[in-house]
Amino acid sequence: MIWLRKNRSGHSRPTLGRVLQRANLGLALIAVGTAGIFLTLVALFALRAYANHNLHLIARSISYTVEAAVVFGDRPYIREAMVLIASKEEVSEAKILDNRGNVLASWHRPKDGPLHGLEQIVAHWALPEPVVLPITHEGKQVGKVWLSGNGGSLLRFLLRGILGMIACLVLSTLCALVLSRRMLLGIVSSLDDIANVAHAVRRDRTFGLRVPSAPIAELHELSNDFNGLLDELEAWQAHLKQENDSLTHRATHDSLTGLPNRAFFEGRLSRALGDIEPTEKLAVLFIDGDRFKEVNDSYGHAAGDAVLTTIAGRIRAQLRESDLVARLGGDEFAVLLAPVHSTEDVLQIADNIIDCMTQPVILPNDEEVTTSLSIGIALYPEHALTPQGLLHEADDAMYQAKHRYNGGWRLAIQK
Known part of the structure; x- marks a missing residue:
């Protein structure tokens, strides 16, 4: 200082x-x-x-x-x-x-x-x-x-005495400056270390910093107490971050399947549309389970939950790392494919998702049940230009696939 x-x-x-x-x-x-x-x-x-x-x-x-x-x-x-x-x-x-x-x-x-x-x-x-x-x-x-x-x-x-006193004053001044500087190195440098760490923690939130030990006993104790306070602050900061991350995850993810929810999916879709290049495409798949209500009514909610988690896992297995699958609610899922190079690639992924459900689902009571999926597909920019428009067109196409074509996938109608 x-x-x-x-x-x-x-x-x-x-x-x-x-x-x-x-x-x-x-x-x-x-x-x-x-x-x-x-x-x-x-x-x-x-x-x-x-x-x-x-x-x-x-x-x-x-x-x-x-x-x-x-x-x-x-x-x-x-x-x-x-x-x-x-x-x-x-x-x-x-x-x-x-x-x-x-x-x-x-x-x-x-x-x-x-x-x-x-x-x-x-x-x-x-x-x-x-x-x-x-x-x-x-x-x-x-x-x-x-x-x-x-x-x-x-x-x-008298003149010699005055000159001698002046010389002594000059010499004592130099000695006092040297000795005080040496003394202050042990005091001020330690306090300066504490101040620098405090400023860095306040400015950059770097709670991992610690004050080095001081050569003076009282300042050493002060440094240890300050480091103990930083330990508590670091632990509290980590706890708060963990709580915030947990709250954020619960607010944006489905508690049953662990997939992102509708709000997260729509936010990700909006960012993808904002970042997409003019020559690129993306696709939205709206997926709904067939006869899911029958499974719930026949086998109970535990069986329905097992079917939903199995569907979520199998869909996720068919996608790339850059793609996103979310549970919108009930037995409805949505998939974001970005970027895509051709419609054929999207249709191939849709076929893979439908085919992955041909294997039966093992229920908690070890019974087996087979279910299928209906998929509606909407492409950007052919079918819509906004997140809401793409979801709406994919939802309509899924409805057509489920009720008019008895499952499978359907491509949205180009406007």
């Missing part, structure tokens, strides 16, 4: 990966930044104390060095000794005073460099007051050393 998905209102929402990545990055930056600021402040206060102590040591060193010169009033030596020490240390300004406050020697650090102003600001913060130490000789004060600190070292330390 490394892309942004839109909700129903069209507003984009951040992915879980983005949220976790931002949280990890924010925590890393806050932690490193806080630690860096805290350490810098601690170091600055420590350095401030160190600078003040160091300035006192410098003043004491100058005091020892110029003691004799102050006693004898040797101003050139006083200045030379003071400058020699002060110029090498973090001193901004130095003075040697006598007991009356007269300046015996003074020195200023040159005010040059691009960071002089910042150095002064830092020096004013770290060493706001100058250091004043007495110059003593044989227990008596003979003068004073006056020193003002320089902020160059403090500024350099």
Whole structure:
């Protein structure tokens, strides 16, 4: 889930990966930044104390060095000794005073460099007051050393600390990105697998898909529960499909013979007429059993059912795989022959159907009965152009065969 998905209102929402990545990055930056600021402040206060102590040591060193010169009033030596020490240390300004406050020697650090102003600001913060130490000789004060600190070292330390903190922030950001990406691989990839399977099931109804195992225990349990739900959905889907297929079969087939019923036959005939080529023909055979009522009355309904199932099986055996036989009701059957190349082929099939009934039918009580069939034949396009017209013409031809010609087959009259 490394892309942004839109909700129903069209507003984009951040992915879980983005949220976790931002949280990890924010925590890393806050932690490193806080630690860096805290350490810098601690170091600055420590350095401030160190600078003040160091300035006192410098003043004491100058005091020892110029003691004799102050006693004898040797101003050139006083200045030379003071400058020699002060110029090498973090001193901004130095003075040697006598007991009356007269300046015996003074020195200023040159005010040059691009960071002089910042150095002064830092020096004013770290060493706001100058250091004043007495110059003593044989227990008596003979003068004073006056020193003002320089902020160059403090500024350099502060700049290095800022640069170090920035470097730590950059490094921690990169580390946080790498570590969060590695961490998110185990979380987001597992959730992404679940989301992809859920979308595929919802979109394509592919209930056979399963979520792979996850490396994290909680997500692994979630994947197993999701797969269990898919198992139940798949079983329920299969059950519904089986029920629908069963209902569809019962709605379109005869329960006794298993043959398609009238509705199925008429639908198939309509599709065949719609798909037939201009040079092709098809035929409809309307079949009715002879003396079927006598069998029912003489032997019972069980015998009649046996006769019907036998007729259905024997008719089906005389047809091609592409042909269709249906039970229209009672002892009436219909056959669709599509395509047919000639009328003679249709008549040959009709003869075969009539001949197949010459063998007796074995009844449930092991008695035998012989029955025959009457067949009416209608051809497309010679006799009719519609499904209803073809069935009507074949029905009329069957009626003629049964009642005027005592069985057999009859071809419909060409219009």
